Amino acid sequence: xxxxxxxxxxxxxxxxxxxxxxxxxxxxxxxxxxxxxxxxxxxxxxxxxxxxxxxxxxxxxxxxxxxxxxxxxxxxxxxxxxxxxxxxxxxxxxxxxxxxxxxxxxxxxxxxxxxxxxxxxxxxxxxxxxxxxxxxxxxxxxxxxxxxxxxxxxxxxxxxxxxxxxxxxxxxxxxxxxxxxxxxxxxxxxxxxxxxxxxxx
Numbered sequence: 001x002x003x004x005x006x007x008x009x010x011x012x013x014x015x016x017x018x019x020x021x022x023x024x025x026x027x028x029x030x031x032x033x034x035x036x037x038x039x040x041x042x043x044x045x046x047x048x049x050x051x052x053x054x055x056x057x058x059x060x061x062x063x064x065x066x067x068x069x070x071x072x073x074x075x076x077x078x079x080x081x082x083x084x085x086x087x088x089x090x091x092x093x094x095x096x097x098x099x100x101x102x103x104x105x106x107x108x109x110x111x112x113x114x115x116x117x118x119x120x121x122x123x124x125x126x127x128x129x130x131x132x133x134x135x136x137x138x139x140x141x142x143x144x145x146x147x148x149x150x151x152x153x154x155x156x157x158x159x160x161x162x163x164x165x166x167x168x169x170x171x172x173x174x175x176x177x178x179x180x181x182x183x184x185x186x187x188x189x190x191x192x193x194x195x196x197x198x199x200x201x
Contacts, residue, residue, distance in 0.1 A: 065106045098116075117162050166181060
């Protein structure tokens with residue numbers, strides 16, 4: 001009798017061990033790869049249909065690497081540059097570059113956009129300026145860079161305020177959306193500032 005009870009107890013413990021192993025394995029299942037899913041959708045013959053066919057879990061994984069939730073900014077600082085021909089003798093000229101990076105919840109960079117501004121200042125006012133660089137870029141599978149969306153400037157005398165706007169598209173057909181972010185540089189006498197805005201007021 002004791003031997004039979006020992007055998008039954010061992011069987012119960014063995015079954016419990018198998019269940020614990022199965023539970024542990026299920027809990028340790030790898031998370032869905034949102035970037036890999038995005039690449040599969042983008043490379044399919046009908047991306048819009050492939051996107052619409054994603055399960056709720058797959059869609060959440062895709063959004064985790066595609067939805068912008070934050071931005072970081074990188075700046076070159078301000079540097080003095082040579083004057084162009086025809087610039088007033090008392091002027092000093094400067095350049096500055098500002099780059100914004102949109103990031104997803106997963107931490108990956110979704111898209112990048114930038115502006116470089118050159119300007120000259122004679123000590124009391126801005127005498128000339130030009131946008132030396134502007135643009136955007138993305139390598140995220142479901143995103144595309146669509147080109148320039150706008151630009152403008154406002155010379156308030158003591159500083160120039162220049163903004164550029166880029167266009168990015170996400171998705172396909174009825175499941176698409178557009179982002180048109182701005183980057184603005186304000187340049188004055190040996191100084192500059194920047195902001196993510198088209199408003200020069």
